[in-house]
């Protein structure tokens with residue numbers, strides 16, 4: 001997987017604190033720390049504020065792999081909370097009032 005990425009170009013050398021590991025890691029690590037050496041499923045969430053990670057990955061990954069990764073993108077917390085509330089309403093039968 002990482003062979004698709006030029007390790008001598010930005011943003012490979014960029015660092016950030018990994019919320020999963022609790023210490024600084026290079027972007028390069030994120031590109032191959034997911035399942036089967038794929039990018040980590042949190043890569044969009046972790047890097048979007050630092051650079052245009054979506055455009056970067058879209059330009060380098062085959063379309064199917066990009067789509068698969070994008071589908072793993074975590075939902076915003078508010079959306080997740082609203083889904084949980086809706087599911088709870090349906091379970092208790094209070095959703096149709």
Ligand code: SF4
Nearest residue numbers: 018030040042043046
């Ligand atoms: S993308 Fe994954 S490995 Fe990289 S910083 Fe985020 S959680 Fe850590």
